[in-house]
Amino acid sequence: MTGKDEYYNRAKQEGYRSRSAYKLKQLDREAGLFGQGNTVVDLGAAPGGWLQVAVERVGDEGTVLGVDLQRVKDVEGAETIRGDMTDEEVRADLVERVGEADVVISDMAPNMTGEYGLDHARSVHLARMAYETALELLAPGGDLAVKVFEGPDLADLREEMEGEFEYVRAVHPDASRDSSSELYLVAKGRLTAPVREGDEVEVEIVDEGSEGDGIAKVEGYTLFVPGATTGDAVTVRVTDVKPRYGFAETVE
Structure with missing residues (x-):
C-alpha cells in the first residue's frame, strides 16, 4: 500500500465519499478556510466529500451549498443545485440564491485526455470560471480555494487573483497522489475596495x-x-x- 492509497482506505472507513475530503481538510488546516456559521459554496461538488467536510467545519449555524452537473446524493446539512457551471444561467441562479458567501471552494477538473498541455489549459479554464464566480459571491474578506494543474498558464491566473485578494498561495495537499500535477490556489481576504495599493x-x-x-x-x-x-x-x-x-x- 502506498502512502496515497491510505487516504482511499481512510475515506471508506470514516464515511467520506472520496479521498479528496482529506485534501480539503489539509487545505483548511494550512490556510484556515472555514469558521463556525460560515456560508460555503462548493463548485463541482460531486460526489460530495467536500460537502461533508464543509458541513463539519461550519457547524449547525452554517450554510453549505454545492453545485454539479451530476446528481449528488444528499449530504446531511448541505443543499445542492444540479447544473453545469459553464452555463451562465446556472451561475446567475447560484448568485441569486446565495447572496454572499464566506468561502468558495472548487475541486473541478476536466475530463482527462492524456495530453498534458490540453489538460492543463482546461484545468485553468475551470479554475478561472470558479474564480470569476467567487468574485460575484464572496463577501469582503472571503476566501477561495481552487484546484488547477501546474503549467505555463498558471502564472497569469495567479496574478489576476492576487489583484482581488489580500494574498494568494499555492498549496500541495499531502493527500494528492504522488503522480498528480494538481495544486490548489488559496486566495485569502477578498478585496472589494474601490482603491488599490499605489493609487x-x-x-x-x-x-x-x-x-x-x-x-x-x-x-x-x-x-x-x-x-x-x-x-x-x-x-x-x-x-x-x-x-x-x-x-x-x-x-x-
Missing part, C-alpha cells in the same frame, strides 16, 4: 480614529491617514488595502 486620490478627512489617524472615505471605503486632521483636503497615496479598510499617506 493616488484626493480625499477629505472627515473624522479621526482612536489612534489619532485621520479618516477619509472613498465610495464608502475607509482610509486611515496618519498625520491628517479633520477638515483637511489632501492628496494621498494608498499604502495598504484590507477587505474593509486601508491605509494611505499624504503626498507632499
Whole structure:
C-alpha cells in the first residue's frame, strides 16, 4: 500500500465519499478556510466529500451549498443545485440564491485526455470560471480555494487573483497522489475596495480614529491617514488595502 492509497482506505472507513475530503481538510488546516456559521459554496461538488467536510467545519449555524452537473446524493446539512457551471444561467441562479458567501471552494477538473498541455489549459479554464464566480459571491474578506494543474498558464491566473485578494498561495495537499500535477490556489481576504495599493486620490478627512489617524472615505471605503486632521483636503497615496479598510499617506 502506498502512502496515497491510505487516504482511499481512510475515506471508506470514516464515511467520506472520496479521498479528496482529506485534501480539503489539509487545505483548511494550512490556510484556515472555514469558521463556525460560515456560508460555503462548493463548485463541482460531486460526489460530495467536500460537502461533508464543509458541513463539519461550519457547524449547525452554517450554510453549505454545492453545485454539479451530476446528481449528488444528499449530504446531511448541505443543499445542492444540479447544473453545469459553464452555463451562465446556472451561475446567475447560484448568485441569486446565495447572496454572499464566506468561502468558495472548487475541486473541478476536466475530463482527462492524456495530453498534458490540453489538460492543463482546461484545468485553468475551470479554475478561472470558479474564480470569476467567487468574485460575484464572496463577501469582503472571503476566501477561495481552487484546484488547477501546474503549467505555463498558471502564472497569469495567479496574478489576476492576487489583484482581488489580500494574498494568494499555492498549496500541495499531502493527500494528492504522488503522480498528480494538481495544486490548489488559496486566495485569502477578498478585496472589494474601490482603491488599490499605489493609487493616488484626493480625499477629505472627515473624522479621526482612536489612534489619532485621520479618516477619509472613498465610495464608502475607509482610509486611515496618519498625520491628517479633520477638515483637511489632501492628496494621498494608498499604502495598504484590507477587505474593509486601508491605509494611505499624504503626498507632499
